[in-house]
Amino acid sequence: xxxxxxxxxxxxxxxxxxxxxxxxxxxxxxxxxxxxxxxxxxxxxxxxxxxxxxxxxxxxxxxxxxxxxxxxxxxxxxxxxxxxxxxxxxxxxxxxxxxxxxxxxxxxxxxxxxxxxxxxxxxxxxxxxxxxxxxxxxxxxxxxxxxxxxxxxxxxxxxxxxxxxxxxxxxxxxxxxxxxxxxxxxxxxxxxxxxxxxxxxxxxxxxxxxxxxxxxxxxxxxxxxxxxxxxxxxxxxxxxxxxxxxxxxxxxxxxxxxxxxxxxxxxxxxxxxxxxxxxxxxxxxxxxxxxxxxxxxxxxxxxxxxxxxxxxxxxxxxxxxxxxxxxxxxxxxxxxxxxxxxxxxxxxxxxxxxxxxxxxxxxxxxxxxxxxxxxxxxxxxxxxxxxxxxxxxxxxxxxxxxxxxxxxxxxxxxxxxxxxxxxxxxxxxxxxx
Amino acid sequence: xxxxxxxxxxxxxxxxxxxxxxxxxxxxxxxxxxxxxxxxxxxxxxxxxxxxxxxxxxxxxxxxxxxxxxxxxxxxxxxxxxxxxxxxxxxxxxxxxxxxxxxxxxxxxxxxxxxxxxxxxxxxxxxxxxxxxxxxxxxxxxxxxxxxxxxxxxxxxxxxxxxxxxxxxxxxxxxxxxxxxxxxxxxxxxxxxxxxxxxxxxxxxxxxxxxxxxxxxxxxxxxxxxxxxxxxxxxxxxxxxxxxxxxxxxxxxxxxxxxxxxxxxxxxxxxxxxxxxxxxxxxxxxxxxxxxxxxxxxxxxxxxxxxxxxxxxxxxxxx
Numbered sequence: 001x002x003x004x005x006x007x008x009x010x011x012x013x014x015x016x017x018x019x020x021x022x023x024x025x026x027x028x029x030x031x032x033x034x035x036x037x038x039x040x041x042x043x044x045x046x047x048x049x050x051x052x053x054x055x056x057x058x059x060x061x062x063x064x065x066x067x068x069x070x071x072x073x074x075x076x077x078x079x080x081x082x083x084x085x086x087x088x089x090x091x092x093x094x095x096x097x098x099x100x101x102x103x104x105x106x107x108x109x110x111x112x113x114x115x116x117x118x119x120x121x122x123x124x125x126x127x128x129x130x131x132x133x134x135x136x137x138x139x140x141x142x143x144x145x146x147x148x149x150x151x152x153x154x155x156x157x158x159x160x161x162x163x164x165x166x167x168x169x170x171x172x173x174x175x176x177x178x179x180x181x182x183x184x185x186x187x188x189x190x191x192x193x194x195x196x197x198x199x200x201x202x203x204x205x206x207x208x209x210x211x212x213x214x215x216x217x218x219x220x221x222x223x224x225x226x227x228x229x230x231x232x233x234x235x236x237x238x239x240x241x242x243x244x245x246x247x248x249x250x251x252x253x254x255x256x257x258x259x260x261x262x263x264x265x266x267x268x269x270x271x272x273x274x275x276x277x278x279x280x281x282x283x284x285x286x287x288x289x290x291x292x293x294x295x296x297x298x299x300x301x302x303x304x305x306x307x308x309x310x311x312x313x314x315x316x317x318x319x320x321x322x323x324x325x326x327x328x329x330x331x332x333x334x335x336x337x338x339x340x341x342x343x344x345x346x347x348x349x350x351x352x353x354x355x356x357x358x359x360x361x362x363x364x365x366x367x368x369x370x371x372x373x374x375x376x377x378x379x380x381x382x383x384x385x386x387x388x389x390x391x392x393x394x395x396x397x398x399x400x401x402x403x404x405x406x407x408x409x410x411x412x413x414x415x416x417x418x419x420x421x422x423x424x425x426x427x428x429x430x431x432x433x
Numbered sequence: 434x435x436x437x438x439x440x441x442x443x444x445x446x447x448x449x450x451x452x453x454x455x456x457x458x459x460x461x462x463x464x465x466x467x468x469x470x471x472x473x474x475x476x477x478x479x480x481x482x483x484x485x486x487x488x489x490x491x492x493x494x495x496x497x498x499x500x501x502x503x504x505x506x507x508x509x510x511x512x513x514x515x516x517x518x519x520x521x522x523x524x525x526x527x528x529x530x531x532x533x534x535x536x537x538x539x540x541x542x543x544x545x546x547x548x549x550x551x552x553x554x555x556x557x558x559x560x561x562x563x564x565x566x567x568x569x570x571x572x573x574x575x576x577x578x579x580x581x582x583x584x585x586x587x588x589x590x591x592x593x594x595x596x597x598x599x600x601x602x603x604x605x606x607x608x609x610x611x612x613x614x615x616x617x618x619x620x621x622x623x624x625x626x627x628x629x630x631x632x633x634x635x636x637x638x639x640x641x642x643x644x645x646x647x648x649x650x651x652x653x654x655x656x657x658x659x660x661x662x663x664x665x666x667x668x669x670x671x672x673x674x675x676x677x678x679x680x681x682x683x684x685x686x687x688x689x690x691x692x693x694x695x696x697x698x699x700x701x702x703x704x705x706x707x708x709x710x711x712x713x714x715x716x717x718x719x720x721x722x723x724x725x726x727x728x729x730x731x732x733x734x735x736x737x738x739x740x741x742x743x744x745x746x747x748x749x750x751x752x
Contacts, residue, residue, distance in 0.1 A: 041716050087715045093671035094573055095661075099470065103708055106463035120572040124667040127575045131588055131666065143572075190563070190571040221571075 032082040033339075035061075036104035038115025039328070043091040044222045044248035048276050049117060049324050052317075053140070054087060056325020057114075059316050060309075060332055061085055070308050072366070073333060079340045081350065086110060090117060094124035101125055105134040111353070112137065114331050119143035119191040126155040135353045139331030140324070142272075142293070143191045144420040147377025154353060156360050158334035158372060159327050160384045162192065162244075163199050163420035164412040165271040165291045167428070170203035171412070172289060172388040172405055173240065178267055180208050184215035184238035186229050186253070188245060193218060196244035196271055202424045204240075214238040224252045230260055237266075244271045251276045258285050274298065275322040277399065284399045288391045295369045296326040298401040299387040306368040330367040334374075334382070337365040373409060376416050383413040408433060442611060449694075450604040457596050462589075465596045469664045471704045472599045475697035476657035478684035479610065480650030485690045486614065487639075487646045488626035489543070493551030494654050494681045496558050499673030501528045501655025502662035507568065509576045517579035517598055521659050528655020532648045540643035543629075555673045562670035573669025576662055592664075599660055606653070607693045613649070614693075622646060654681075687729055689736015699737055 037057060040050025061083050063069045067076040077083045086108055088100050097116070104110045112135040116122045122141035129136040129152065136155045138146065142162030146155075173180050183204055187193030197216065204211050215236040217229050230253075233241050241262070245253050250270065257263065263285035273290030274297050292299055297320060300306045309329060313321040338360035342351035345359065361379035365372055370385040385408055389401035411433035414423035423429070457465050477494050484491055501524040508514040508523065535554065542550055563571040578585060579595070586594045613619045624632045625639045632639050662668045671677060680703070688699035703725075710721035733739070 042719060086712070089711060089715050089718060093674075094667055094669045095665055095671050098665045098667050099466075099708070100711060102466055103463055103712065106466065107461070108712070120669065123569070123572045124575065124669070128666055131578065131591075133588070194566075194570075 032084055033078045033112075034084050034086065034108065034110040035335075036086050036088060036101075036108065036110040036113040036115070037328075038088045038090050038097065038100065038104075038113065038121075040091055040117055041087065041089040044224070045091070045117060045246075048247045048251060048279055050090060052275070052278070052322065053117070053324035053328040055317055056313060056321055057328040057332060058085070059312060059325075060329045063312065064332075064336070070305060073336060075336075075340060078336050079343045079351075081339075088115070090115065090121060094118075094120045097121045098124050098128050101128055101134075102132070105132050111135065112335060112356075114139055114328070114335065116141050119195075122146050122157075123191070126150070126152045129155050133353065135356055137331045137335050140327045141192075143195055145191070145195075147381040148419045151378060152380065154357050156334070156338075156357075156374065156380050156382075157377075158331045158374075158382050160294065160382055160386070160409070160413060161376075161420065162196055162271070162293075163414065163424070164383070164386050164407075164409075165244075165293055166196055166200035166242075167203050167424065168386045168388050168407050168412045169242070169269050169271055169289065169291055170200060170207055171407070173204070173267075173269070174207045175405065176390075176403070178289075179239040180204055180211050182212045182214050182236075182238045183240045183242060184213070184217075184233055184236050185242040186217040186219065186226070186233060186245065187243060188221040188249065189218040190221050192246075193221070193244055197242065198421065199424060200242050200244075200271070202421070206424060206427050222249060224249060226253050226256050230257050230262055233257075234260065234262060234265065239267060241266050241268045242271070243268070246272045246275070251280060254280065254285065255283065258283070263288060272323070274401070275324055278319040278322055282397065282399050284391060286391055286393055286399070289388065290391065290401070291386065291388050292323045292326075294323065294326065294330075294384050295387040295406065297322040299389050299404050300326070300368060301370055301385075301387075301406075303366075303368070303370075305366060309368040326367075326369050330369060330372060330384075333365055333367050334360070334363060334372065338363055371409070375409075376413070378416070383409040385409045386412050443608060446604055446608050450600055453600050454597050457593055457600075462592055465592050466664065467704050467708065468701060469592065469596045469599050470661060471701035472603050472697060473657045473661035473664060474681065474684055474704070475700035476603060476606070476660065477654045477681045478688060478696045478700055479607070479693065480653035480657075481681055481685040482688065482690045482696060483610070483614075483622075483646050483650050483653070485685060486619070486626060487622035487642050488629070489547050489643060489646070490682065490685075491551040491647075491650065491678075492548040492675070492682060493553070493555035493678050494650070495673040495675065495678035496551065496555035497528050497532060497651040497654030498658035498661070498677065498681070499555070499558055499562065499670070500531055501525070501658030502668045502672045503562070503568070503658075504528065504655065505659035505662050506574060506576050506668040509579075510574060513577075515577050515580045515585075516583070517581055517595060517663055518602070520579070520663060521598070521602060521656055524659035525652045525656040528658070529648055529652030531655075532651020533644070536644040536647040536651075539647060540640050552675060552678065555678055556675060559670050559673040562673065569669070571670060573667060573671075576666050576668060578666070579663050595660075595664060599664075602656075603697075606656075610649075611693055618642060618645060683726060687733070687736060689733075689738035691736065692738035692741040695736060695738035695741055702737075 039054050040046045065082050114137045116138050117140045119141045138157040144161040185197045187197045269289040274292035342355040342359035363374045372382050372384045375383050387406045389404040392402045394400045414420050504524045504527050505520040621637050622642050629639045684699045688696040706725050710718040
């Protein structure tokens with residue numbers, strides 16, 4: 001036993017010093033661009049969300065490093081600098097993420113960090129990012145509060161916030177003539193779920209003041225069991241049931257609600273409903289109205305850039321890309337364009353983070369999901385066009401999305417300087433549809 | 434023997450503290466930060482060890498960790514109090530007071546009942562915190578940057594200054610704890626652990642020992658929570674979640690109850706293993722961490738502190 005113990009101590013101290021050494025030696029004298037990528041790699045959000053997002057990012061980075069992406073993304077890496085990505089798991093809560101972020105910036109000396117699906121993490125990271133002067137791109141999270149409650153110098157979000165998802169769904173229900181005289185909602189009990197429900201219910205009230213709220217349910221995030229909630233929704237007899245569930249929660253809800261006939265009895269709308277389609281396949285119910293948090297996957301626009309991305313992803317992984325890979329690629333594209341714009345300005349030298357941040361502000365770039373404009377939060381928060389559709393079976397019996405309505409970015413996003421919830425409450429003044 | 438040993442201890446501690454403060458100037462910034470965090474966790478671990486000496490283990494130290502963190506955070510955001518030393522001290526006192534209030538209830542229980550009741554307290558607090566939207570709900574909130582005697586250090590030195598403050602405050606607390614452990618009530622705790630009934634027959638109160646130890650543990654946990662919150666600049670209900678409490682228990686088991694510095698070493702070890710496994714094995718870091726936990730429990734069942742003790746015993750013998 002004593003011998004074993006000594007061996008263990010020796011090996012572990014050796015391993016720790018080795019890792020520390022690697023950590024320190026990695027930190028200096030690098031060439032190219034070091035990018036920390038944070039997304040869910042374990043836990044219930046990994047399989048439907050974090051892993052496909054990182055798959056898309058990994059593939060796009062590989063193609064960029066080989067110079068195989070189409071124009072305007074055809075320069076190698078970021079402005080000629082080869083990209084080295086360091087993936088980090090997002091699970092474990094905001095406090096752990098703040099620490100991982102510090103490790104990335106201070107220990108690995110990354111040039112930028114791209115990441116964060118969870119709204120909680122997006123609320124926690126920006127202040128640390130500014131304190132450490134670290135360029136940070138939020139690629140997915142939904143809460144509008146990030147740039148509405150504060151402003152940051154080095155933090156950007158390359159995707160629209162969640163208000164758009166719910167405003168567009170309310171408009172779609174109206175335009176398609178669905179009965180919205182009574183609504184009910186099932187949303188997770190945290191920032192994302194609560195904000196989503198508020199945006200949706202207030203939007204519906206604005207468009208149809210007589211409509212009535214039957215039931216508001218807020219189960220805990222990652223709870224996975226919805227038996228009682230489904231009963232309550234069935235009993236409430238609301239005409240429309242809204243949900244912003246996502247990831248494993250959305251999968252469980254669909255699988256539990258479908259045999260009980262919820263989708264046949266009521267019109268169900270999912271504000272972020274597409275990303276479980278690759279996993280569920282034909283188990284996905286028909287007649288569901290859904291958004292993808294942008295024009296992604298089955299609702300993507302028919303452009304050359306989208307066709308290229310869709311095909312590259314399909315060839316590599318054998319499933320179609322839903323919103324997660326689109327959003328991560330969108331973040332990478334924004335960062336690439338900002339870096340290359342900064343390089344153009346300083347005469348082709350490697351830009352520093354202040355130059356990149358200046359170039360990022362107010363940037364506009366094409367993505368597979370359409371034109372992205374950094375218009376809100378004084379040029380730090382993106383808006384983008386949106387699409388809403390309804391699921392149906394095609395002639396081969398496969399689930400697909402039909403009846404797609406596209407919305408201009410300025411139609412479903414508030415103008416700069418106005419908080420999303422105030423904009424909805426005021427009845428969408430200045431919406432350009 | 435006692436007089437000389439204590440003088441010696443004070444001298445040793447101050448020497449170690451100055452050494453660590455100097456080392457802090459040489460090591461990279463991230464390591465300074467990791468050590469600060471390890472000190473925060475170590476403080477909570479020290480609290481559990483104080484309980485362990487009296488035969489109790491708390492599965493809910495996240496409760497006091499969270500109270501301490503939220504006290505510092507709310508004083509910072511709501512009352513505009515940003516002096517790090519003051520925040521640490523106030524959190525220590527306030528959480529100790531909360532500990533003193535609930536201790537009489539907890540001190541009536543032993544073993545698994547004590548552990549589960551403390552766990553229940555922490556989870557109730559978790560449930561409350563995620564429901565209060567005014568302080569960020571499940572998202573938590575951001576702390577203002579801290580000051581020291583009215584001066585705000587520039588961002589390059591902020592980590593180092595907090596590190597120095599943490600080392601000094603923790604150093605003196607550790608010395609006081611050593612004195613406490615070797616004092617009469619501290620030694621009675623060990624006796625309670627061996628045979629509670631006999632201690633009662635000898636005229637001491639096991640109940641009082643448990644109350645005292647829990648109050649100390651609460652104060653330490655609160656200070657750890659405040660330090661962790663100030664270092665990270667962010668606080669969320671995860672502070673009080675049972676997985677956080679589990680980490681503290683693990684740190685104490687890894688350290689053992691024989692040595693005070695061992696606790697901080699154990700916390701640092703856990704922190705390093707966790708952050709490097711997350712960095713190099715992003716998909717399987719939990720597996721690496723789990724293996725580390727299992728192996729250390731199998732091969733060092735009485736904790737890192739036992740090495741220290743062996744080492745010093747051997748030193749004494751050779752003299």
